[in-house]
Amino acid sequence: MSKEKIVLCEDLADVMPPEYQELVESATFGDQDRGWKDIGSSKELIEQHSLCAGCPESIAFRYILASLPAPENTVFVGSTGCTSLVFPHVAVQNIHSLFGNQNAIASGLKRTLKSRFPDVEKDVVVLAGDGATVDIGLDMTMQSWFRQEKFTTICFDNELYANTGGQESGLMQKGFVAKMAPKGKNFEKVRLAEIAREAGCAYVAVLTVSKPNRVEQAIKNAVLVAREVGPTFVQLYTPCILEIGKQSMEGLDEMKDAESIGGRFVQKEYITDEAQKLLDSIKEETKARKKAAKAAK
Amino acid sequence: MNKQVELKNKGIVASKHVKLGQKNQKGQTYTDINDIFYKAEQTPNFLTGSEVIRAAIKVASVGTSVAYPITPQSEAAALIGELYAEGYVDEYFRGESEFAVMGQCAGAAFGGHRVFTTTAGPGTLRAMENFPMWAGSRLPIQVCVTCRGINSPLSIQPDTLEMHYLLETGMLVWHAETAQDLFDFILKGFIVAEQPDVHVPIAVCCDGFFVTHTKDTVDLPPDDICLTPYDPYRNPQPVMDMESAPIRMMRDPFVMKSNYISYATHASWQQEIKAAVERSRKHTIPLLDGLIDEENTDREILIVGSGTAVSQSREAIRLLEEEGIKVGLIKIKTIRPFPTEEIRRATKNAKHIFVPEFNLAGWLAREIKAILPDNERVYVGPHVAGGMTMPSEVIVEEIKKHLGMEVATRGTLG
Numbered sequence: 112m113s114k115e116k117i118v119l120c121e122d123l124a125d126v127m128p129p130e131y132q133e134l135v136e137s138a139t140f141g142d143q144d145r146g147w148k149d150i151g152s153s154k155e156l157i158e159q160h161s162l163c164a165g166c167p168e169s170i171a172f173r174y175i176l177a178s179l180p181a182p183e184n185t186v187f188v189g190s191t192g193c194t195s196l197v198f199p200h201v202a203v204q205n206i207h208s209l210f211g212n213q214n215a216i217a218s219g220l221k222r223t224l225k226s227r228f229p230d231v232e233k234d235v236v237v238l239a240g241d242g243a244t245v246d247i248g249l250d251m252t253m254q255s256w257f258r259q260e261k262f263t264t265i266c267f268d269n270e271l272y273a274n275t276g277g278q279e280s281g282l283m284q285k286g287f288v289a290k291m292a293p294k295g296k297n298f299e300k301v302r303l304a305e306i307a308r309e310a311g312c313a314y315v316a317v318l319t320v321s322k323p324n325r326v327e328q329a330i331k332n333a334v335l336v337a338r339e340v341g342p343t344f345v346q347l348y349t350p351c352i353l354e355i356g357k358q359s360m361e362g363l364d365e366m367k368d369a370e371s372i373g374g375r376f377v378q379k380e381y382i383t384d385e386a387q388k389l390l391d392s393i394k395e396e397t398k399a400r401k402k403a404a405k406a407a408k
Numbered sequence: 409m410n411k412q413v414e415l416k417n418k419g420i421v422a423s424k425h426v427k428l429g430q431k432n433q434k435g436q437t438y439t440d441i442n443d444i445f446y447k448a449e450q451t452p453n454f455l456t457g458s459e460v461i462r463a464a465i466k467v468a469s470v471g472t473s474v475a476y477p478i479t480p481q482s483e484a485a486a487l488i489g490e491l492y493a494e495g496y497v498d499e500y501f502r503g504e505s506e507f508a509v510m511g512q513c514a515g516a517a518f519g520g521h522r523v524f525t526t527t528a529g530p531g532t533l534r535a536m537e538n539f540p541m542w543a544g545s546r547l548p549i550q551v552c553v554t555c556r557g558i559n560s561p562l563s564i565q566p567d568t569l570e571m572h573y574l575l576e577t578g579m580l581v582w583h584a585e586t587a588q589d590l591f592d593f594i595l596k597g598f599i600v601a602e603q604p605d606v607h608v609p610i611a612v613c614c615d616g617f618f619v620t621h622t623k624d625t626v627d628l629p630p631d632d633i634c635l636t637p638y639d640p641y642r643n644p645q646p647v648m649d650m651e652s653a654p655i656r657m658m659r660d661p662f663v664m665k666s667n668y669i670s671y672a673t674h675a676s677w678q679q680e681i682k683a684a685v686e687r688s689r690k691h692t693i694p695l696l697d698g699l700i701d702e703e704n705t706d707r708e709i710l711i712v713g714s715g716t717a718v719s720q721s722r723e724a725i726r727l728l729e730e731e732g733i734k735v736g737l738i739k740i741k742t743i744r745p746f747p748t749e750e751i752r753r754a755t756k757n758a759k760h761i762f763v764p765e766f767n768l769a770g771w772l773a774r775e776i777k778a779i780l781p782d783n784e785r786v787y788v789g790p791h792v793a794g795g796m797t798m799p800s801e802v803i804v805e806e807i808k809k810h811l812g813m814e815v816a817t818r819g820t821l822g
Binding site for chain 1: 471472474498499501503504505507508509511512513514515516517518519520521523537538541545646648649650651652653654655
């Protein structure tokens, strides 16, 4: 879709919601260098959210939406959970269908968009919680990777079922006492990043959302590699402050602790040679483009 | 609801698709459904039901088909794979389970493709959560259900119990009696399901093995013509392709709210799906020549059935006729929408109504009982289940027994 497709009727322009006016007038559509720094000035893709105050998922949503290389040609696939409460606010087309089938939906969607629009790159991005990705949906998550489906899977890992009230999940830490794990979880946190690597993902990143530039880079890498090479996976720690007994202002500290040396979310990436080659060439192109733009000034 | 539609001068609206008359990559000419069935020359072919499914999909301009093995639909699903390899279907792959397959079909339909898949028995039940989601999302996907028993114990034999589970999914549910029905229903089903004022999924059901694995003579149109493609923009919902302006649906998702507006929103959407199914009647009646077929419905004894139970009933009626017992027949073609008014009218003079079924639940008899006045006229049976055949003699005996007539038993036969 291009920005030309969104035009406001002049007579009604003044009564349109401000975010819609922004979408029409100052959307970052088509801007190759869009990124997290636009968040303060451009809110066309998300403004409000309906999550708990201070929830790290809400900032993760902003970073991701700001980092998409081409939101005008991106379709999200969500799943049931806290994320499904935010998608109705997001001005990028998105699908919620069932709990856990997100990677199945995305497989059919991506292939169809490729078939219908052979000359346009339509990005498909799955965004789901850890219950949807690892527990109820692991089969479909992994099968889409086996099949080398060319889309990005993002998992908001809050290490439990948040929306239903804090039950044990596969990505929960061992020993954590939660609902449905009254004596503490008795097996290790599932090593999803390693599963993703072995299942055929060309790019895998694990990180928290404490640093927006890192999130931006991981999302851009994932989407661009998915276009050219194969499936990609990004696991983001978005702690459920409510269920782990933190205050609303403590989410950032929790993430910083988790990513420090020895923590569960020390940043890591697994990149295949082919994906690395692509990312290097994109980096070179971007550098050259920016240099040329600077020289032109 | 369930008002009878006047047939006179009504026909399904002819396709105005921009590609009408053009050729596809296989050299097939995109043709209006009316011309395919009523103008093109039909040639008899001797085919299995699975081959008939292949023949229908070859001329159906299908975008995506997702396959998964389960008896008795595996052969048909694999034959569609051959069509993909030959270039008649744009996308095709094997999913990992019926639950996943129906999700993959949904993804393809959200993206704007015409979608076809097949399943059976336990697969239908494993996929079940998807069907109301398809309907609620207004995805006109077609699933061909080749009915078989539902475990446990393990069974692969024909049984129509799974259709009972489909009745309240919000899908159109049609029941083919023969291979000819199957071919016609698949192509006509796409057209009805895709009408903008319908736009809900459709289950075209047939009795596994009896239809899929037996050979029958089927009249087919030439395969150098094909259905006009699905137009995803004739759709009550936005297509998920980012070709139209994205909208923020709401500030507070209804799922969060425990208030009357939230309940009313969900309730009205469910009502709209039911209404969409009802609206399909006006498109279905001209294409299928009515939702029911009638033979001698002025008689006092009637058999009402669907699927291959109708074929067995025809033979039973012939046997009864030899004994001087005159019986009429109603064949139900669409279970959803249910032909309420049609059945009421056709059974007006009947004193005894028999409903033979290939399942133990007797769901069709229950549906009929629910809509008829004086429903003590309805005799629930005969039933067979678990893969049994229903010999015409069984129907004959059951009718005679119920009417208090002497029935030849093994003893009396000597």
